[in-house]
Amino acid sequence: MTTVNPVSTSTTTTGTSSAQQQLAGNFSTFLTLLTTQLKNQDPLSPMDSNQFTQQLVEFSQVEQQIDTNTNLKSLISLGQNQTNTYAVSYLGKSVVFTNGEGALSNGSANWTYGLDNAATATTLSVTNSSGKVVYSKSGDTTAGTHDFTWDGKDINGNQLADGTYTLAVSSTASDGSAVTTSVAGKGVVSGIDLSGTSPQLVIGTMEIPLADAKLVAGN
Numbered sequence: 001m002t003t004v005n006p007v008s009t010s011t012t013t014t015g016t017s018s019a020q021q022q023l024a025g026n027f028s029t030f031l032t033l034l035t036t037q038l039k040n041q042d043p044l045s046p047m048d049s050n051q052f053t054q055q056l057v058e059f060s061q062v063e064q065q066i067d068t069n070t071n072l073k074s075l076i077s078l079g080q081n082q083t084n085t086y087a088v089s090y091l092g093k094s095v096v097f098t099n100g101e102g103a104l105s106n107g108s109a110n111w112t113y114g115l116d117n118a119a120t121a122t123t124l125s126v127t128n129s130s131g132k133v134v135y136s137k138s139g140d141t142t143a144g145t146h147d148f149t150w151d152g153k154d155i156n157g158n159q160l161a162d163g164t165y166t167l168a169v170s171s172t173a174s175d176g177s178a179v180t181t182s183v184a185g186k187g188v189v190s191g192i193d194l195s196g197t198s199p200q201l202v203i204g205t206m207e208i209p210l211a212d213a214k215l216v217a218g219n
Helices: 010-039 049-088
Strands: 094-097 101-104 109-115 121-127 133-138 144-150 163-172 181-188 191-193 200-203 206-209 213-215
Touching: 049 191, 101 109, 101 181, 101 206, 109 121, 109 163, 144 163, 163 181
Parallel strands: none
Antiparallel strands: 094 181, 094 213, 101 163, 109 144, 109 181, 121 133, 121 163, 191 200, 200 206
16 A cells, blocks of 8 residues: 655644744844934934944845745755655665565565585575574575575474564685675565655565665566
């Protein structure tokens, strides 16, 4: 399901209107006081115009600042809308994400893992959301990228519930040193969650930030 929450501008509009009204009220009061002072000034000792000229300048500066803030908020809202539109374009497309997580959906979860160098032994371990290892097997030992599809069954062959699982890869070289590895989850975007401050891609039962996902070539 796609959740699309448009950016609300009511708070921005209300805040700007309130600031403008307050400024207008203060300016009106200032003009009333100034007019009264001018009417009642001593002709032999006229008022120094520097003070109220400075006040006029300050009112102008405040008005400009309010306008600047309003324009800035409008730009932020526009940028958010563009990001949301970009996120929606991911619907139905395959993506990869490098946090190690994968979505088990309908008995299948997919990852890609890489080995920087050849290894003598590689172990693939799948953990659940509690960090418990639910499945483990030997993996490829050749350098390069390899695909791993898990059927969602635990070590005892029991089918586990759909959800978010994490793959960890451990490889050892012939001299006993650790081989550098990498893990990327794969999945198809089934929905977009726009309820938060940044778009989340829905893949199975999990959500990942748009910034953490990359489209698979050929989409």
